[in-house]
Amino acid sequence: MKKRLKREIPFHLMLLLPMLFLAVFSFAPLFGILMAFQDYMPAKGILQSRWVGLENFDFIFSLPSSRQIFANTIIISLGKLAAGIIVPVFFALLLNEIRVIAFKRTVQTIVYLPHFLSWVVLANVVSSILGFDGPINSLIQSTGHDPILFLGSNVWFRPVIILSDCWKEFGYGSIIYLSALTSIDPGLYESASLDGASRLQKIFYITLPMLVPTIVLMMALNLGNILNAGFDQIFNLYNPLVYETGDIIDTYVYRIGLIDMQYSLATAAGLIKSVIGFVLIMSSNLVSRKLVSRSIF
């Protein structure tokens, strides 16, 4: 026993430094959550600031815009969730039907690329494409319609966010389904062919059902992340004209916290999000473990 413990000392030593970093930058900030229950003044610090109980939370719940921001977050997230599963699955199924390896490789090289580019870069690309005199609007004008101010319109902003996210991520998202496809037993297809199944029938009765566990896993994980509607993307594409439909919890927290310097209010809003998010992700992990006996942690 003693020898075993001695054997473990190097492990503790290895963990020392990374754990120190986690303690300082992940665990210490948890004490900052106390600010949510205070009227925090930077000059006074957490120990000296006045305690206000749940006042900050009451204030947040009483704001009419809070409901709107919460709704925006959920709507945009659900839209991304749906598009982010349907399109990658569809694309993986198509790619699986292609037998010319060189073509497949080229396609994959291109569609994976946008995932690695930042939203700062892609927001520029998107606003250039959707600009008032950009290619999309010239197309619309050539059919005799008025140009649309996509990024300044409360009708169009959410669809633009959902579609541009799908555009950036569908290729990368298809990887996990493609790898699930490679593990399907070829014998299944052979016996289906012997029974006279067509290609479409094979897709619907073999390939798609075999993808279901992966689809459920991805859905569960994304449901756990539903309060993260994509700060980087929206922050780089929105403007005050579309706050009504595009402002999400994270952008709101950023504005009241770091722009308006209302530390306590921002921390309270952030805490609500963290707690709900934590519960959601724990339960979605549990659900996917039960349903398809797979989980991330």
Added chain:
Amino acid sequence: MQIEFFKNKLMDTVVWLIVILMTLCCLLPLLNTLAISFSNNSAVNANQVGILPVGFTLSSYKKLLEDNQFWRSAWISVLRVVLGTGLNMLMMILLAYPLSKSKNRFASRDIYMKLVIFAMLFNGGLIPGYIIVSKLHLLNTIWALVLPGAVPVFNVILLMNFMKGLPEALEEAAVIDGASEWTILTRVVLPISKPGLATVALFCIVNHWNDYFQGLIYMRTPSKYPLQTYIQQLTIDVSQITDPQQLIYFMTISTRTLNAAKIVVATVPLLVIYPFLQRYFVTGIVIGAVKE
């Protein structure tokens, strides 16, 4: 039989068409920005530029060469990638290796693992994190871009899963030979973990290069912005816009070619490492999805 053959051909054609169409959707917008950067201003404002430059000119790039702040920011980004990725690698190895051990080999493993997962799933949020960085006097230094994200937990789990998948026989042989854990880590595990290490290293490089937000909140003076923050500030400062006319004006300003050139140059480093990335990230995702 003949009908079956034609049905097959038809389906192949439809599949190819849709795949080509989706691929073009990914490619064309990027080519448009590239073309804009090589076009002259008037052609861009007249909306004549598609995927090929119109009125080919290098003037945007010449102007960019004289933009000192752009290159200063680029240097800050390079420095950050080097320092940040180096620190990330050290932390990930030190964390992933002990955690990859079974409970029999390392009794307290599960306690550490729970802490790491908790750190990944729950955090104090934006403001408490900001206050810590400010209290440590890291604001306005490159360390604010490097230290807070020193332990990229998701990549740690990825690397841990990779190490778990290594053949145990090698390690056991080393244990019998009396090698210490440090020797096993540096002489046995690391050399055979190269694909896993390459995957997480590339992910860290991309993350550091692409991040604009830490630069935005932790750097008080714009001269210290990393490249992505510099570009973000230049092109997307729309927070004051209150009426549609302003937005229209903003989207047609004559700096579009110059901005496009900045975006292209900021993307080149990613394109350079992309072939390496592509070799590894598929494996990376697949091992990352293995259950813990």
